[in-house]
Amino acid sequence: MKNTSTYHKGQAVPLNRDNIDTDQIIPKQFLKSIKKSGFGPNLFDAWRYEDEGYPGQDISNRKINKEFILNQEKFINSDILISKKNFGCGSSREHAVWSLMDFGFKVVIAESFADIFYNNCFNNGLLPIAISEHEISTLLDLSNKRKEIEIDLQNQIIFVEDNEIAHFEIDPFRKKCILEGLDEIGLSLTHSSEIKEFERKHSLKSPWIFNKESD
Amino acid sequence: MSFTLYDKLWNLHEVSQREDGTYLLYIDRHLIHEVTSPQAFEGLKLAGRKPWRISANIATPDHNVPTTDRDKGIAGINDEVSKLQVVTLDDNCKEHEILQFDIHDKRQGIVHVVGPEQGLTLPGMTIVCGDSHTSTHGALATLSMGIGTSEVEHVLATQCLKTSKLKNMRVNISGELQEGVTPKDVTLAVIGRIGTAGGTGYAIEYAGSVIENMSIEGRMTVCNMAIEAGARAGLVAYDQTTEAYIKDKPFTPKGEQWLVAKEQWQDLVSDSEAQFDKEIEIDGSFIAPQVTWGTSPEMVSDIDGVIPEPNSESIRHALSYMNLEPGKKIKDIKLDQIFIGSCTNSRIEDLREAAKVLEGKKVSESIKRAIVVPGSGLVSQQAIDEGIDKIFIDSGFEWRAPGCSMCLAMNPDQLGDGEHCASTSNRNFEGRQGYGGRTHLVSPVTAAASAVEGHFVDVREYLL
Numbered sequence: 001m002k003n004t005s006t007y008h009k010g011q012a013v014p015l016n017r018d019n020i021d022t023d024q025i026i027p028k029q030f031l032k033s034i035k036k037s038g039f040g041p042n043l044f045d046a047w048r049y050e051d052e053g054y055p056g057q058d059i060s061n062r063k064i065n066k067e068f069i070l071n072q073e074k075f076i077n078s079d080i081l082i083s084k085k086n087f088g089c090g091s092s093r094e095h096a097v098w099s100l101m102d103f104g105f106k107v108v109i110a111e112s113f114a115d116i117f118y119n120n121c122f123n124n125g126l127l128p129i130a131i132s133e134h135e136i137s138t139l140l141d142l143s144n145k146r147k148e149i150e151i152d153l154q155n156q157i158i159f160v161e162d163n164e165i166a167h168f169e170i171d172p173f174r175k176k177c178i179l180e181g182l183d184e185i186g187l188s189l190t191h192s193s194e195i196k197e198f199e200r201k202h203s204l205k206s207p208w209i210f211n212k213e214s215d
Numbered sequence: 216m217s218f219t220l221y222d223k224l225w226n227l228h229e230v231s232q233r234e235d236g237t238y239l240l241y242i243d244r245h246l247i248h249e250v251t252s253p254q255a256f257e258g259l260k261l262a263g264r265k266p267w268r269i270s271a272n273i274a275t276p277d278h279n280v281p282t283t284d285r286d287k288g289i290a291g292i293n294d295e296v297s298k299l300q301v302v303t304l305d306d307n308c309k310e311h312e313i314l315q316f317d318i319h320d321k322r323q324g325i326v327h328v329v330g331p332e333q334g335l336t337l338p339g340m341t342i343v344c345g346d347s348h349t350s351t352h353g354a355l356a357t358l359s360m361g362i363g364t365s366e367v368e369h370v371l372a373t374q375c376l377k378t379s380k381l382k383n384m385r386v387n388i389s390g391e392l393q394e395g396v397t398p399k400d401v402t403l404a405v406i407g408r409i410g411t412a413g414g415t416g417y418a419i420e421y422a423g424s425v426i427e428n429m430s431i432e433g434r435m436t437v438c439n440m441a442i443e444a445g446a447r448a449g450l451v452a453y454d455q456t457t458e459a460y461i462k463d464k465p466f467t468p469k470g471e472q473w474l475v476a477k478e479q480w481q482d483l484v485s486d487s488e489a490q491f492d493k494e495i496e497i498d499g500s501f502i503a504p505q506v507t508w509g510t511s512p513e514m515v516s517d518i519d520g521v522i523p524e525p526n527s528e529s530i531r532h533a534l535s536y537m538n539l540e541p542g543k544k545i546k547d548i549k550l551d552q553i554f555i556g557s558c559t560n561s562r563i564e565d566l567r568e569a570a571k572v573l574e575g576k577k578v579s580e581s582i583k584r585a586i587v588v589p590g591s592g593l594v595s596q597q598a599i600d601e602g603i604d605k606i607f608i609d610s611g612f613e614w615r616a617p618g619c620s621m622c623l624a625m626n627p628d629q630l631g632d633g634e635h636c637a638s639t640s641n642r643n644f645e646g647r648q649g650y651g652g653r654t655h656l657v658s659p660v661t662a663a664a665s666a667v668e669g670h671f672v673d674v675r676e677y678l679l
Binding site: 016017018019021023024027028029031032033034035036046052055056085086089090091092093094097112114115116119120123124171172173174176184185187188189191192194195198199202205206207208209210211212213 | 228230231233234235236237239241243244250251253254257262264267268270278279294296297299300303314337339340345346347361362363364365366368369372373374375377411412415416442443445447466468472476479511513527528529532623624625632642644645646647650651
């Protein structure tokens with residue numbers, strides 16, 4: 001029997017494809033916003049709808065692509081996304097993470113993640129979990145059967161119906177940040193005196209880096 | 216102790232290790248554009264914080280700017296949402312007294328073209344920008360990485376990036392490139408070889424005779440697409456070519472500082488005994504002009520190749536999106552639009568090479584539109600001074616004002632639904648260049664020759 005401290009429990013939607021790039025997650029026309037919220041309706045816009053979306057539009061009149069998995073009846077209300085290799089590749093746009101979260105996703109599980117996207121997730125509290133190809137295919141299968149997936153972040157285990165499906169790796173501090181929501185900038189600023197001291201030595205050694213204007 | 220170039224750059228900038236095991240890496244230069252910065256400035260304001268070192272920052276609007284009617288400035292941006300983003304950059308730069316090359320400035324352009332051009336990118340620096348193609352600057356022996364908006368805010372507030380150390384990969388490209396084979400073909404061939412996740416977790420140093428003989432602009436093209444191989448950073452060692460390029464740029468150190476800097480920069484090479492976690496060997500003599508056929512940069516072929524049989528759901532989906540059948544020859548793909556531009560290929564050498572191919576020729580009548588978008592106001596001016604704009608215009612290209620333009624189509628320059636485009640940009644993702652648009656990534660010379668014929672051609676034969 002398990003002894004779990006559940007971080008999240010929910011149903012998952014499988015996006016069975018490699019290399020899902022951030023242009024697909026949130027197309028460029030929506031990056032014009034100067035806010036961090038409101039991107040959810042346009043998550044995977046080109047796949048979710050049959051027409052071309054634009055910012056500020058009334059989505060209630062748009063034609064839904066019923067084939068796309070996020071629109072299929074049985075996957076509505078999923079808040080875990082499952083995908084394959086290199087999820088979040090391409091553009092550094094943090095809007096990709098904001099739109100996944102705004103849509104309601106709490107966790108993304110994939111075989112691997114692109115570096116910048118992976119960092120962006122932690123900076124916003126979206127939990128990315130990387131597990132093996134074999135474990136992903138088990139989860140894809142179970143999510144198709146609408147089994148609830150349970151994430152025990154403390155012990156780094158994914159359960160389905162009390163069975164352990166996968167153990168995952170996560171940096172201990174990042175785990176702490178997700179669980180406790182720490183202020184990254186505030187934490188770095190506790191090192192202010194070291195930064196100043198570094199800067200002083202650095203400017204003595206390579207003063208041109210600190211030049212203010214071109215001559 | 217032997218060090219790689221990446222290790223040396225890291226060691227020059229490591230401030231301290233945080234309690235969580237990650238490091239604070241000091242950032243010398245922070246490049247800012249309008250799309251990924253507004254939320255960072257707002258975050259600063261909400262937390263009551265100020266930028267740590269104003270002079271580290273330099274901004275320019277590039278993603279949203281129109282490439283026509285630029286004399287109207289911001290009033291020329293018809294899309295109100297785009298306009299607000301550019302105005303917000305103006306406001307943030309004014310409020311914090313950050314140097315900006317604004318929409319009216321002749322130095323405005325794609326941030327990754329502007330930095331090196333101005334000498335704001337200097338060897339030995341750490342450089343970040345809220346843009347994944349920041350890897351471009353590694354061509355000048357810098358450690359340069361794309362970051363997200365939260366990290367933009369972190370860098371503004373602390374002058375440091377919170378990060379972990381990357382692993383070292385070296386890609387050795389030996390031999391000599393064939394005539395008509397360009398840095399773009401080299402970088403695409405590397406991606407074809409290692410895949411779009413091949414460099415994840417690594418900094419890639421490009422080395423070997425092909426890189427040593429390459430111009431700085433060519434090295435920028437190669438490093439630009441390190442991110443398309445999954446690597447946040449691309450790097451090339453400092454050498455005489457780097458020194459010659461950087462000398463006398465507006466922000467390059469002068470006088471005594473120049474002499475000291477030049478001396479320091481000599482060390483910006485990997486030690487001969489340095490250990491890499493991974494090494495890839497490629498014979499550059501065998502690289503052919505490259506063309507992508509799918510919706511990921513790793514879906515790439517030699518010009519004389521054919522569309523492959525799909526062996527995965529990803530490829531099946533890509534071929535369906537691209538409307539291409541397995542077995543079709545790359546050269547038989549008919550084109551609707553041509554785009555020469557982007558942070559990958561919009562510098563003066565790119566334009567010169569493409570113009571050589573176009574001189575005395577006309578863009579095929581089957582091409583609906585061919586545009587060329589110089590990387591900056593200064594690149595544009597240089598091209599005009601050399602008469603290159605006229606060659607493009609005479610052949611049927613539209614000569615546009617600088618910006619990111621159709622690389623990501625945030626401005627009005629877009630592909631139509633279903634159109635095939637030979638593009639010198641860096642991403643062939645679905646819809647990237649316009650809703651339903653089909654992008655084929657190629658070099659500027661392949662784009663130019665294919666514009667003339669209306670379908671892909673082998674530029675090696677074309678140059679004979």
